[in-house]
Amino acid sequence: MTLALPRPMRDPAENGRFGGFGGRFVPESLIPACEALEAAFREAWADPGFRQQLDRFRRVYAGRPTALTPAWNLSAELGITLLLKREDLAHTGSHKINNVLGQALLARRMGKTKLIAETGAGQHGVATATAAALFGLSATVYMGERDIARQALNVFRMQMLGAEVVPVTSGSRTLKDATNEAMRAWVGAVEDTHFCLGSVAGPHPYPWMVREFQRVIGDEARGQCAAELPASTPDVVVACVGGGSNAAGTFAGFVDTGARLVGVEAAGGAAMTDGSPGVVHGSRSMVLQDGHGQVAEAQSIAAGLDYPGIGPEHAHLGDLGRAEYVTVSDEEVLTALKRLARAEGIICALESAHAVAWVLRAAGTPELPAGSTVLLTLSGRGDKDMAQLMEATA
Ligand SMILES: Cc1ncc(COP(=O)(O)O)c(C=O)c1O
Secondary structure, X not given: OOOOOOOOOOOOOOOOEEOOEEOOOOOHHHHHHHHHHHHHHHHHHOOHHHHHHHHHHHHHOOOOOOOXXXXXXXXXXXXXXXXXXXXXXXXXXXXXXXXXXXHHHHHHHOXXXXXXXXXXXXXXXXXXXXXXXXXXXXXXXXXXXXXXXXXXXXXXXXXXXXXXXXXXXXXXXOHHHHHHHHHHHHHOOOOOEEEOOOOOOOOOOHHHHHHHHHHHHHHHHHHHHHHHOOOOOOOEEEEEOOOOHHHHHHHHOOOOOOOEEEEEEEHHHOHHHHOEEEEEOOEEEEEOEOOOOOEOOOOOOOHHHOOOEOOHHHHHHHHHOOEEEEEEOHHHHHXXXXXXXXXXXXXXXXXXXXXXXXXXXXXOEOOEOOOOEEEEEEOEEOHHHHHHHHHHOO
8 A cells, every 4th residue: 555645735733733844832832822723724715705805805906917028048158048026026026925915905804903014135025014004004014223224215115114123233234134034023013913924934824824825826837837838837846945935836836737846045054955954933844053052143245035944834845845846146136137238228126137147157068958948037126236236246
């Protein structure tokens, strides 16, 4: 008798585990809040009315479906067929709005009046501030001081939208520390506050729930690829990975095909490549750690990838061998951002440029042979990075 193995990217086990990863490692006081959130999400996700409501906001507010654009010029230069899933065209400028619309609707359904969130690049903070404005909720966004300095435009956008931005001065003053502070703030405010977490990380049910809210990227792209490609599905699906939400949403649409799934991490924040199993921000996953098991600091030019962990489902997909994780350097990212801009007229976010950088390096090698078809998720647009780039290239 052969035992049926759980198919990857289905629901996690009851205890929120994806294989040996995931779970709910939080202070006692947060367990009831996580349980209530899980119950509310299960109920809402099974309710066609909730799905229709979310669908409508995605269409008439967020601008979905986003386009699938052939990268005509780069494809010709590289000898491959490269298709870009354009999350940069979604309202607020990145994929983060997909998850936030879902969570804000859920928060309202649960009777919560306040949202708190963590942010690195500011895109998740802007999306949270946006949904809070739309649904009449208050928003408090925790952001590391270092990220506040390099993503000043997004700080101002959040403030314009009526959100409070709280500077976090501990540790590396980046996303890891902002997440710590947001979780700490949630402990004291669970009654009326929803913690709107921005990636497929954190305690159960966040990694699963956020992946489900982001799977719209992969589901749309699957249909769009079928219209563009003779073989209907691409040979390779690639996306950048910070916590891993745009990649998880993209992979979910293709996990049952023969496509290779490739996640691209920042070389200085490569939890899959350089990390080991550990617990960070409420779940067990791959984590960058020092010799004493302390969470180490990441270092990336892209604030959204400057994170020492990765979502637990990615750790599981990597373990199964279903997805591969690679790294690119900051220099490769800068080159890729400029090359995409000049070849296709698209200025993408520094985070998204990681996926482009891998394609540029791999194309024409055994890693990505000539003639390959590639779907690449462009997770966001580059406006937020222009001041940083002006400084870097001055
Ligand atoms: C444009 C963009 N892409 C990617 C990311 C990384 O997040 P994730 O790995 O959850 O998609 C961020 C995070 O801020 C982002 O702003």
